[in-house]
Amino acid sequence: SRNTKKKFVCDLMEGKPILVCLMVLFLLVNSTHAENCKTHIAYSGTSCDELTCRLACQHDGGGRLTNGNCVVVNVSVQECNCAICD
Structure with a gap:
């Protein structure tokens, strides 16, 4: 044993x-x-909503979206940044 x-x-x-x-x-x-990813700005303005941002990224990215989020650029401007990968 x-x-x-x-x-x-x-x-x-x-x-x-x-x-x-x-x-x-x-x-x-x-x-x-x-993956080869690029950052794309879907829109910018005085405000950014996470859900709207993700939907805008999905529309712009054609299903290749890996991430979409709001980023504060300065006190009066926010951007919706999308990471779109090949």
Whole structure:
């Protein structure tokens, strides 16, 4: 029974380097296929509503929207910024 446990633990340890190599390979491949994103200003004005901003970004981005949010430019101007990715 004790030898069986040792063999089981040894077998598990043999697979760890392979698993680590596969994880590193996966992360490298994932990072090389990073999306090409651009910031687009859907509208600017004295106020910005988050829901309206997201809807405007979806309309402008044609479904490629990854993020849409309101940004305060200065005291009197807010922009609706959209991140649109290929």
